[in-house]
Amino acid sequence: MISDEIELDGPPAFEMSQKVRTRKLIRNDGTFPGQEIGATLAKKGEVGYIVGIGTYLQTSYIYAVHFLERGFIVGCRKKELEIVE
Numbered sequence: 001m002i003s004d005e006i007e008l009d010g011p012p013a014f015e016m017s018q019k020v021r022t023r024k025l026i027r028n029d030g031t032f033p034g035q036e037i038g039a040t041l042a043k044k045g046e047v048g049y050i051v052g053i054g055t056y057l058q059t060s061y062i063y064a065v066h067f068l069e070r071g072f073i074v075g076c077r078k079k080e081l082e083i084v085e
Helices: 003-009
Strands: 019-022 040-042 047-056 060-067 072-076 081-083
Touching: 003 060, 019 060, 040 060, 040 072, 047 072
Parallel strands: none
Antiparallel strands: 019 047, 019 081, 047 060, 060 072
């Protein structure tokens, strides 16, 4: 079993208000309203803050990240983010 499949068995990797950075380019997969599918939502290396923590398919945490420069709040998975010290 892949570790992402049981992510909810442990605590979230990030905390509310924590500063994070994207590890890769984040594009709209069709779930972000008001933007075209494929539109860039956050570039690799952009910094944002965790403003919400939810779940996806009862297997993974989804982190709502507010990217201040873009003004977007984007749902990201743990593998797409890293902590900013």
